[in-house]
Each structure stands twice: as structure tokens, then as C-alpha cells.
Amino acid sequence: MVKENLETVRKTIPSGVLLVAVSKTKPAEDVQEAYDAGQRVFGENHALEMRDKHEVLPKDIDWHFIGHLQTNKIKYIIEYVRLIHSIDTFNLLQAVNKEAAKHQRVVDCLLQFHIAEEETKFGLSIDEAEEILNSAEYKAMNNVRVCGVMGMATNTDDMNRVRKEFHQLKEIFASLKSRYFADSEWFKEISMGMSHDYPVAIEEGSTIVRVGSKIFGERVYN
Ligand SMILES: *Cc1c(COP(=O)(O)O)cnc(C)c1O
Numbered sequence: 649m650v651k652e653n654l655e656t657v658r659k660t661i662p663s664g665v666l667l668v669a670v671s672k673t674k675p676a677e678d679v680q681e682a683y684d685a686g687q688r689v690f691g692e693n694h695a696l697e698m699r700d701k702h703e704v705l706p707k708d709i710d711w712h713f714i715g716h717l718q719t720n721k722i723k724y725i726i727e728y729v730r731l732i733h734s735i736d737t738f739n740l741l742q743a744v745n746k747e748a749a750k751h752q753r754v755v756d757c758l759l760q761f762h763i764a765e766e767e768t769k770f771g772l773s774i775d776e777a778e779e780i781l782n783s784a785e786y787k788a789m790n791n792v793r794v795c796g797v798m799g800m801a802t803n804t805d806d807m808n809r810v811r812k813e814f815h816q817l818k819e820i821f822a823s824l825k826s827r828y829f830a831d832s833e834w835f836k837e838i839s840m841g842m843s844h845d846y847p848v849a850i851e852e853g854s855t856i857v858r859v860g861s862k863i864f865g866e867r868v869y870n
Pocket residue numbers: 670672693714715800841842843844858859860861862
């Protein structure tokens with residue numbers, strides 16, 4: 649079913665919007681099936697799971713890290729990760745910069761913002777992001793490149809609410825772009841939208857959608 653699901657999802661995504669196939673909790677065989685259907689960009693939210701899949705799967709896969717990242721786990725992904733969507737503290741950005749330097753890499757990152765109603769979702773406030781971007785430490789970081797923003801909407805069927813939250817993220821992006829990244833052509837990504845809300849996210853200006861269950865089926869946690 650993975651191939652069929654992937655084709656169905658692809659038809660709904662305009663060119664210019666990147667589809668990250670979120671394979672968390674799914675076996676490497678499922679990733680391989682999507683790979684064989686042409687998909688090259690995959691998202692994971694646990695460092696060790698990403699490492700294990702990276703080891704056994706084709707090396708031309710772009711691995712995106714999309715979950716809460718503990719600083720002591722960065723080492724498992726830093727050599728190959730293509731984009732870290734989930735920078736949610738200054739401390740994490742500093743730690744990624746430090747690990748990336750050990751491998752002479754410049755790692756692309758997104759700042760994750762808290763846009764949902766729920767208290768449990770990780771993410772920065774605008775004040776916290778500005779504190780990072782204004783700091784001397786940030787300006788001296790040579791091994792991370794901030795390429796945009798990421799956010800998760802409230803998990804609800806109320807699409808008006810979801811739309812408002814995505815709209816808010818787009819405004820955060822525009823504000824940071826004009827004040828900090830006007831001359832940085834790489835600061836262009838807005839990662840928002842999951843299986844149940846990605847069409848709304850695209851209408852609100854998403855450049856990257858992260859779709860899991862609609863491609864790989866419902867996840868079973870045990
Ligand atoms: C699991 C996950 C997704 C994908 O969720 P689906 O509802 O299965 O599409 C997207 N983004 C993040 C951050 C996730 O953890």
C-alpha cells in the first residue's frame with residue numbers, strides 16, 4: 649500500500665513544496681518500499697531509530713530530524729542529517745553547532761515555534777528566538793545555518809483554528825526574514841502540515857510538509 653498511498657499524496661502537493669515522508673516507528677522495509685517508488689526524503693523523530701535506518705538503507709536518502717532532540721543524541725545523526733526541523737532551545741542549537749564542527753559540517757536547521765494551544769508541544773516563543781538571533785554566540789556559530797521555521801498546529805478537527813496557527817507561523821517567518829535574514833537566500837523554509845492538516849498548511853504558505861500515517865498507515869505504539 650505504501651506505493652499507492654505515496655502516489656495519492658504526491659498528487660495533492662504542488663511543485664515547490666517538499667514532501668518529507670515520516671517513517672517513525674515503521675520498519676526499514678517500508679522505507680525501502682517508498683524509496684523504490686521514488687521517495688528520497690524521510691523524517692524521523694528518534695535519533696537511534698534514524699541511525700539504525702540510515703545504516704541499512706540507501707545512502708542517497710535525505711534524512712530529516714523532526715522530533716525533540718536531546719543534546720546527548722546529536723552524535724548519532726550529525727554526520728548525515730540533512731535538516732533538523734526541531735531546534736527548540738538555544739542550548740540545542742549550540743550543541744548542534746559544536747557537534748557539526750567536529751565533522752567539519754554546516755548543518756541546516758529550522759527554529760521550531762510553539763503555535764499550538766496545547767501546552768505539551770515543544771517550541772520557542774518569539775522572544776526566545778530573538779534572544780538567540782541577537783546573541784553574540786549565535787553570530788559566532790559557523791557550523792549551523794538557520795533556514796526557516798517549523799511548527800505543529802493544535803491536534804483538532806477545527807480547521808479554522810489550525811489555519812490561524814499556520815497563518816501565525818507564516819507571519820513569524822516573514823518577520824524574522826525581514827529583520828534578520830533579508831539577505832540570506834537560504835532562509836526560506838516553513839515546515840508545517842501533517843497527514844490531517846497539510847492541505848491547509850499548503851494554502852497558508854508551507855514549503856515543507858511532514859506526512860506519516862497517510863503514507864505508511866496508522867502507527868501502533870506499544
Ligand atoms: C509524527 C510526526 C509527523 C507526521 O504525523 P502524521 O500525522 O502521521 O502525518 C509530522 N511532524 C512531526 C513533528 C511528527 O512527530
